[in-house]
Amino acid sequence: MRVFHTPPEWHTLRPSGTVGFVPTMGALHEGHLALVKTALAQCEHAVASIYVNPTQFNNPDDFAKYPSTFDADCQMLKASGCQFVFAPTFETLYPDGYRYRVTETETSTLLEGAHRPGHFDGVLTVVLKLFNCIQADAAFFGEKDFQQLLLVKEMAEALHHPTQVIPCPTVREPDGLAMSSRNRRLTPAQRALAAQWATILADLTLSCDEATQKLEALDFTVDYVAEHWGRRLGAVHTPPLDGGGPVVRLIDNVAL
Structure with missing residues (x-):
């Protein structure tokens, strides 16, 4: 597996044949590796990026706490069959210092957009x-971040980008909790409670208001439970259990 840091390096490394791209912020788990395996099933080569992007964090503390596990991530990617890893710096990706940016004016104002300005x-x-930078034939995104997936897919189509955006099913733990890098911040008591969050959101016999009430009864702070785009989507903050554990924000969605 080859690690590269700039687009010119990639231009010299890029093999012939189709390329599948998996963008990540590191702190990898089996959900990310499933994306790599899907990329390799549909393309001849797979390249993943590892970059914690500061411009999408509306909360600086959240950015500061995001786990950095680059060496372990590379080992996992290598074991999954990924052939290339793009690990850029801020200066490489943002030579303009983020003066130029992409803004969407409708879908991005709802749900996550309403609770995370600028995200x-x-x-x-x-x-x-x-x-x-990568100019891949296809890029693979998990459905857990469904609003993000929708916006990325629509952006690529609207801007006539040649990279095809491929949705991939959410990978879940045995108890139903969606795999997420944030899960590693949960205390044992929060982790047990998080399984109930996933169960309540997925119970479509409940209305959105009823699901919200059940979650609040378990001391979750609910940002939203709402239905859009053929999905039920939700975001909650865990209560600080175990003698003042961290408050962790979790998002998920299920098909209606």
Whole structure:
């Protein structure tokens, strides 16, 4: 597996044949590796990026706490069959210092966009930059971040980008919790409670208001439970259990 840091390096490394791209912020888990395996099933080569993008964090503390596990991530990617890893710096991706950015004016104002101002500007801008650097045939995104997936797919189509955006099913733990890098911040008591969050969100016999009430009864702080785009989507903050554990924000969605 080859690690490269700039687009010119990639231009010298890029093999002939189709290329599948998996953008990540590191702290990898089996959900990320499933994306790599899907990329390799559909393309001849797979390249993953590892870059914690500061422009999509509306909360500086959240950015500071995001785990950095680059060496372990590379080992996992190598074991999964990934052949290339793009690990850029901020200066490489943002020579303009983020003066130029991508803004969407409708879908991005809802749900995550309403609770995380500027988040999707950062997401769409960095994804477009990564797409332009890699010029892959296809890029693979998990459905757990469904609003993000929708926006990225629509952006690529609207801007006539040649990279095809491929949705991939959410990978879950045995108890139903969606795999996420944030899960490693949960205390044992929070982790047990998080399984109930996933179960309640997926119970479509409940209305959105009823699901919200059940979650609040378990001391979750609910940002939203809402239905859009053929999905039920939700975001919650865990209560600080175990003598003052961290408050962790979790998002998930299920098909209606």
